Amino acid sequence: MTHSTIVPATAPELETLRKSLGDFWLENHLPPGDLMTFELALEEIFINVVSYGVAQTPGTVVEMRLSLNDHVMSLVHIDQGFPFNPLEKELPDVNAALEDRPIGGLGIFLVEELMDTVSYQRHDNKNELHMSKRLSKPD
Amino acid sequence: MNASIEILPNMTCIRPAGRLDFEAAATFQTQVDQAIAESVKRSAPVVMDCNGLEYVSSAGLRVFLVAARSAKAGSVAFIVCSLTPSVKEVFDVSGFGRIIDVQADFATATAKITGA
Numbered sequence: 001m002t003h004s005t006i007v008p009a010t011a012p013e014l015e016t017l018r019k020s021l022g023d024f025w026l027e028n029h030l031p032p033g034d035l036m037t038f039e040l041a042l043e044e045i046f047i048n049v050v051s052y053g054v055a056q057t058p059g060t061v062v063e064m065r066l067s068l069n070d071h072v073m074s075l076v077h078i079d080q081g082f083p084f085n086p087l088e089k090e091l092p093d094v095n096a097a098l099e100d101r102p103i104g105g106l107g108i109f110l111v112e113e114l115m116d117t118v119s120y121q122r123h124d125n126k127n128e129l130h131m132s133k134r135l136s137k138p139d
Numbered sequence: 140m141n142a143s144i145e146i147l148p149n150m151t152c153i154r155p156a157g158r159l160d161f162e163a164a165a166t167f168q169t170q171v172d173q174a175i176a177e178s179v180k181r182s183a184p185v186v187m188d189c190n191g192l193e194y195v196s197s198a199g200l201r202v203f204l205v206a207a208r209s210a211k212a213g214s215v216a217f218i219v220c221s222l223t224p225s226v227k228e229v230f231d232v233s234g235f236g237r238i239i240d241v242q243a244d245f246a247t248a249t250a251k252i253t254g255a
Contacts, residue, residue, distance in 0.1 A: 011162075036193075036225040040196050047198070094234030098204075098208060098238040106201075107197035
């Protein structure tokens with residue numbers, strides 16, 4: 001079961017991708033508890049890309065590929081921006097005190113923590129971020 | 140999302156409901172900033188009751204972080220309570236549970252304020 005959605009790389013299109021993800025969830029009767037992890041990953045990566053990654057190249061698109069394989073859900077986020085591997089960013093110190101805690105840098109950290117696997121590839125002049133998680137078993 | 144702000148005699152209660160994503164964060168931040176500034180003026184503690192909060196991203200977490208700092212700078216208590224399971228997971232993973240006072244429910248949060 002795979003599904004692809006392509007949208008213009010602009011912030012309001014997050015809603016289109018989120019709707020597509022939600023529909024995929026319902027059609028495949030996936031556990032609601034895991035949906036938020038994927039919604040969060042989608043928001044963090046998409047907003048990061050449209051805010052910084054493709055800001056210099058208007059008119060580009062983002063593709064979201066969803067696939068389900070033996071209860072492992074995968075989301076691939078593909079953009080046409082300049083080469084950028086978000087996994088190379090320095091991660092925030094989650095043990096820092098309230099006053100020292102940096103305001104930014106948390107998004108990609110959350111994605112890495114909440115997903116089982118996250119990997120980056122530069123392919124066909126595009127950035128591909130592959131994320132997957134084994135879904136919880138229904139009760 | 141939407142948020143209600145309740146000014147009670149002994150505390151200010153902020154109740155966000157719905158989805159706190161990047162789009163909702165800026166408006167919510169403004170509401171929270173105002174509520175905390177008011178609360179600091181009258182030295183009243185602030186309780187953020189998240190019973191109706193279904194989703195939070197890093198943009199939303201940032202609002203909590205800024206709020207906790209403003210409250211601390213103004214010497215008023217800031218307590219977050221009633222996190223739903225998925226929001227709690229994000230709080231735990233981000234380490235926010237260690238830098239922000241999180242209570243299980245509203246009763247526990249208010250008990251902490253009144254010292255009851």
